[in-house]
Amino acid sequence: MAAKPGYIPTSYKYDLAFYKTRLQRISVAVLAFLLLLYPVRMFGSKPDAFQVRQLTVATTIVAAIPTAFALNLLTGLAGQVSMGTAAFIAVGSFMAAAFGVQMGLPMIIVLVLAVVVSGVVGVVIGLPALRLRGLYLVVATMALHYVVIFLARKYQDPRVGVAGFRFKKPVELLGITFTSKVWYVVMAIFAALFTVLFVNLKRSRYGRAWEMIREREIAAEVLGIDVTRYKLLAFTVSSMIIGFMGALFAYRLRTVQVESFHLELAIDYIAIIIIGGIGTVHGPLFGTALVFGFPFIITEFSIRLPKESGVGRFLSTEIYNINRVLYGAAIVLFLLFEPRGLAAIWGRVKTWFALFPFTRERA
Amino acid sequence: MDQVLDILVSAIPLGFQYMLVGLAWVVIFRSTGVLNFATGQFLVFGALAAYTLINDVGAPFVVGIVLAALIVGLLGMVSYTALLRPMAGQAPFAQVIMTFGLSIILVGLIPIIWGDAAQRIPSPYENKPLINLPRGTFWTTVGFATMVVGGAVLVGILVFLRKVRVGTQMEAAAERPLLAAQSGININRLFSLSWGMALIPAALGGISVGLATAVGAPLAVLGLRALAPVIIGGLESIPGVFVGSLIVAIFESLAILWLGSDAQDASVFLLLLVVLIFRPYGIFGRPEVRRV
Numbered sequence: 001m002a003a004k005p006g007y008i009p010t011s012y013k014y015d016l017a018f019y020k021t022r023l024q025r026i027s028v029a030v031l032a033f034l035l036l037l038y039p040v041r042m043f044g045s046k047p048d049a050f051q052v053r054q055l056t057v058a059t060t061i062v063a064a065i066p067t068a069f070a071l072n073l074l075t076g077l078a079g080q081v082s083m084g085t086a087a088f089i090a091v092g093s094f095m096a097a098a099f100g101v102q103m104g105l106p107m108i109i110v111l112v113l114a115v116v117v118s119g120v121v122g123v124v125i126g127l128p129a130l131r132l133r134g135l136y137l138v139v140a141t142m143a144l145h146y147v148v149i150f151l152a153r154k155y156q157d158p159r160v161g162v163a164g165f166r167f168k169k170p171v172e173l174l175g176i177t178f179t180s181k182v183w184y185v186v187m188a189i190f191a192a193l194f195t196v197l198f199v200n201l202k203r204s205r206y207g208r209a210w211e212m213i214r215e216r217e218i219a220a221e222v223l224g225i226d227v228t229r230y231k232l233l234a235f236t237v238s239s240m241i242i243g244f245m246g247a248l249f250a251y252r253l254r255t256v257q258v259e260s261f262h263l264e265l266a267i268d269y270i271a272i273i274i275i276g277g278i279g280t281v282h283g284p285l286f287g288t289a290l291v292f293g294f295p296f297i298i299t300e301f302s303i304r305l306p307k308e309s310g311v312g313r314f315l316s317t318e319i320y321n322i323n324r325v326l327y328g329a330a331i332v333l334f335l336l337f338e339p340r341g342l343a344a345i346w347g348r349v350k351t352w353f354a355l356f357p358f359t360r361e362r363a
Numbered sequence: 364m365d366q367v368l369d370i371l372v373s374a375i376p377l378g379f380q381y382m383l384v385g386l387a388w389v390v391i392f393r394s395t396g397v398l399n400f401a402t403g404q405f406l407v408f409g410a411l412a413a414y415t416l417i418n419d420v421g422a423p424f425v426v427g428i429v430l431a432a433l434i435v436g437l438l439g440m441v442s443y444t445a446l447l448r449p450m451a452g453q454a455p456f457a458q459v460i461m462t463f464g465l466s467i468i469l470v471g472l473i474p475i476i477w478g479d480a481a482q483r484i485p486s487p488y489e490n491k492p493l494i495n496l497p498r499g500t501f502w503t504t505v506g507f508a509t510m511v512v513g514g515a516v517l518v519g520i521l522v523f524l525r526k527v528r529v530g531t532q533m534e535a536a537a538e539r540p541l542l543a544a545q546s547g548i549n550i551n552r553l554f555s556l557s558w559g560m561a562l563i564p565a566a567l568g569g570i571s572v573g574l575a576t577a578v579g580a581p582l583a584v585l586g587l588r589a590l591a592p593v594i595i596g597g598l599e600s601i602p603g604v605f606v607g608s609l610i611v612a613i614f615e616s617l618a619i620l621w622l623g624s625d626a627q628d629a630s631v632f633l634l635l636l637v638v639l640i641f642r643p644y645g646i647f648g649r650p651e652v653r654r655v
Binding site for chain 2: 134136139147149151153264270318327328330335339
């Protein structure tokens, strides 16, 4: 919040309002309009290869936002560090494979089942987490990742082998065939919904209880917060959201293979909330845009360089690895210089404009 | 039954590999309280550096290995000074994330330098059954060398930390950094040294794998698996990691025998998970006491 006298709440109505100012309301509406208009620009005409790649990366970004919020809820609010994100995405995706591909159940039922199963797995993981804290929890969730991936592989290998499970035809719902443009819009809507959910959870009694547990567990207990219940709740809600998005992920790509769920994917999501700003509302939005958007920009840049030159050839053959190095460097630099992430930088930019003529005097 | 005996015999050199890598976690955790999740990348780096030194540069076998281990040690010292030292005093979680950042950089850097193919470190010594044991079981040259080097490293670290002046200073700095600093110990130099010292055994573990089979980027997961003996041993105990390594190696070998080779990662991590749930402080560790 910018250091501006106009933001002091003087009434409950103001304090409870989702948007504090008219400018916020307008800017969110404009942003939503632009984001939804973006693929519409490409409807009708046949998009070229660059536009297809743009749409793919844009969909990846918006589709990652709910998962990032789920992890931000668990790690950022409740303080429970999890390296199990990729495992939960795998649980959701494999539910889609088992119920959607193998049994041929309709998508809605599959999504419900994926949420229920992921929630149950979340509780199971949450139970040891009640005994473990800090670094031990990191290690436990990492171990869990490998166990889940092993089970998924044991399910996949005898049935379909390395090719993975494939959905024969694209999703059709309410007479709409889900093309890549439709998927973008659907994912953007989910991203918006989960953003609102996070904002409201963060400022509800649940969010306050989680933040209290994160800051000082024993103090939270003394204040009457049922730590066990709230921790389990954080694990359950977070894994349900991630499982749901995992099932949608399977339907969107129309394929499920255990090979897509590396431990690196879980680290990607931790990086997203760190780079974005842990525990903040803006964090997952900025973080996903940077973590998935930045490699795209580098890649597009590298394929436009002339192949003959040494630099161009080096960049184009090693682009995946160069992206890893830059991405690791981004994590390192943020931790060193701005541990509160892009959200804090955003806050400073806002303050700079809010105090405009007097911005030399920094607080 | 002979098969099981064979497994048990060959699990012992494997246990020493685990111990070498596990020591890297323990020594760093004891001194700086950080779990270094880049351990796996460092061990791959060390093994591939040994490959380049021996195969391409033409360094003598032993010189190449020692040099590669020292390079990794130096890299560890630089990493600590540049990345972890500025994070001192921050939440353990933030420091762990820093090691993730470091590991991602190395994950990208290693294929840029060495490519994607797995390499076998060339050796002048034939990797053949060297020491014959009852009922046709044996230890290979590499296996036996790993046990000798591993045992020497284990004893060396124990003696260093208890008898050598710098080592006892290191223990003091780990126990009470503030008091140690006030008694005139340069704790930053010691912490950096402990990172270097810790990663040398990890590199040796990687080199041992590179001599026996082959080494490539996927070997990094050995670094994560080595957390199992570390946790079983109690996270801070050096003898503990030795016992834990033997347990994990036997467990893993039996799991592979009965469930197939793709159970390797899962069996070790399942064991780790079970230990964490029922005895998080391990066999040699003490239960954590939380102060209000």
